[in-house]
Structure formats: C-alpha cells, structure tokens
C-alpha cells in the first residue's frame with residue numbers, strides 16, 4: 001500500500017458549548033514511522049489518540065475535519081463498521097497498565113480473546129503468538145503469566161504484557177499514550193527500548209503521545225508539537241532539536257532536563273509566552289466563530 005497509514009485533516013473537536021479541545025489539527029503518519037505528539041498537560045495529545053481510535057469522551061464531538069486510516073475516511077463508516085476497521089488495523093498501548101487490564105480475568109483470555117474475536121484466529125494460533133510476543137518482551141515464564149491475574153504482576157510486567165498484546169496481531173498503527181509515565185524511572189527506559197525495537201522489527205507506524213522532549217528524541221522521526229489543542233510545529237525530530245521554528249518548541253526543549261548533561265540549566269516554559277499563545281488562540285477562535293455566524 002502507498003500513502004499514509006494515518007492522515008488527520010483539519011480535525012476540530014469541541015465540547016457541547018462549542019469550546020474547542022482540538023483546533024484544526026492536521027498530521028500524517030507514514031507506514032513504519034514514529035510520530036511523537038508532544039505538549040504540556042491538557043494540550044490535547046490524548047484527545048487526538050482517542051479521536052483516531054473512535055473513543056472520544058461522551059460529550060466531546062468532532063465538529064470539523066476528517067481522519068483517514070490507510071486512505072479510508074473513518075467518518076463515512078457506520079459506528080459498528082468503524083469500530084471493526086479500527087480494531088483490525090490499530091492497537092493502543094495505554095498510559096496506565098493496571099486500569100487497562102480487567103483485574104477479574106486472567107491475562108491469557110485478555111490477550112487471546114481479541115485475537116480470536118477481531119482477527120478470527122484459532123485458539124492455538126492466538127496462544128502461540130501470545131507466547132512468542134511475551135518472550136519477545138522478555139517475560140521469562142510466559143505460560144505462567146498467561147495463567148496469572150494482573151495483580152500478580154508488577155507495573156513494568158503489566159506494561160510488557162500490554163505491549164505484547166498490542167503488537168501480537170501485527171497492527172499497521174499503534175497509538176502509545178504516555179506508555180512509560182505511570183512506571184518507575186528504572187523501568188521506563190526498558191519499556192521505551194522494547195517499543196522501539198518491536199516497532200523497528202514489525203514496521204508498525206506509531207503515534208507516540210508524550211510530554212517529554214527527551215522521549216521524543218529517543219523514539220520518533222517526526223514530531224507534532226501541540227499547545228491548547230493547536231499544532232505549533234510539525235517537523236522531523238532531528239530538525240526540531242537542531243533548530244525549532246516555533247518559540248514554544250524551543251521553550252519545551254529548554255524545559256527538558258538533559259540526562260547527558262546534568263550541568264545544562266533548564267527552565268520552565270515562560271509564563272508570558274504561554275499568555276501570548278493563549279491570547280493569539282482566543283483571537284483566532286473569535287475570528288473563526290464570527291466567520292461561521
């Protein structure tokens with residue numbers, strides 16, 4: 001297939017009172033590419049992932065724009081067909097591995113059921129693939145893990161399980177929503193390395209949500225910088241670190257502690273820049289609502 005795996009065009013989502021949470025967001029993810037979505041808390045990073053996967057919060061509506069998955073416009077599909085399409089081609093690695101797993105069910109059925117139900121695999125095929133992936137994410141006793149309840153595993157182990165589950169059906173797209181944030185610092189690096197290795201081995205395109213420019217540098221080839229639901233910058237990652245075009249991107253980089261250079265000073269994003277950006281966005285919102293009146 002040629003063309004992007006994911007193509008978001010001018011996506012606006014809003015609350016019932018019209019307040020936009022995403023403003024005219026466009027981005028593309030090519031096959032095999034990792035694109036980081038970065039920004040501070042509340043910027044709309046997770047909302048983009050939710051819009052792609054068709055799991056927007058109940059009151060949040062798409063008011064404009066389109067999402068194409070492998071060239072297929074998702075909004076043209078019925079909700080049931082859309083759910084099937086998205087489930088067949090994409091997977092989520094969530095932020096919190098504990099809440100993502102059902103505490104009352106063993107790990108085995110939680111990995112195997114979607115493989116059988118969505119992908120139509122036999123139990124043997126699903127089990128073999130699950131064991132293969134659990135081994136690949138360095139789980140030493142995969143059979144025992146399949147037979148365990150989530151509470152028997154550490155946070156890092158649970159996230160490995162979810163990474164294995166996400167990659168098992170060889171999806172063309174994975175949305176990784178801050179997959180290391182809920183974990184101990186020592187485990188974070190290992191989880192990031194596993195996602196990067198599996199992504200490279202499988203060629204799956206990954207939309208990687210993070211607030212950490214250090215993670216952006218490690219994992220992505222492309223980066224979309226968001227502020228208040230609006231794209232501030234969209235560029236190759238290497239270019240962003242050598243000469244970001246937008247002052248907000250430069251401020252985010254300056255606000256990131258460097259593990260390689262502990263002597264390098266870092267400072268929070270300046271509040272006057274944040275104020276200026278909010279004012280500019282408010283002016284644009286006002287102009288847009290006037291134009292549509």
Ligand SMILES: Nc1ncnc2c1ncn2[C@@H]1O[C@H](COP(=O)(O)OP(=O)(O)OP(=O)(O)O)[C@@H](O)[C@H]1O
Pocket residue numbers: 015021039040041042043044045046047048057058059060211
């Ligand atoms: N269920 C919801 N209902 C209404 N508004 C929501 C809901 N979830 C999030 N929002 C709002 O949408 C905006 C974007 O939220 P989102 O969770 O996408 O941010 P984020 O960039 O992922 O932040 P974080 O890093 O804190 O997760 C925020 O203003 C947030 O308050």
